[in-house]
Amino acid sequence: MHVRMTTIYRDWxxxxxxxxxxxxxxxxxDRLVHGNPGVHRVLREGVSELKIxxxxxxxxxxxxxxxx
Numbered sequence: 001m002h003v004r005m006t007t008i009y010r011d012w013x014x015x016x017x018x019x020x021x022x023x024x025x026x027x028x029x030d031r032l033v034h035g036n037p038g039v040h041r042v043l044r045e046g047v048s049e050l051k052i053x054x055x056x057x058x059x060x061x062x063x064x065x066x067x068x
Contacts, residue, residue: 003033028052 016022028050031038039051 003029024052024054 041049043049
């Protein structure tokens, strides 16, 4: 798969405020360059949509109290 960086993409990725989001997107694109398209959908010839899944862990602490 041929991937090219346009000035529109470069300007957009550089303006992202969230460094984690920027890193996740770049990793996803790097995988694509190396032949791993992962979860994607072809929209039309030459245009595909990539899915980036971000899972957040939720910590929950419970306390069991017994009353006498």
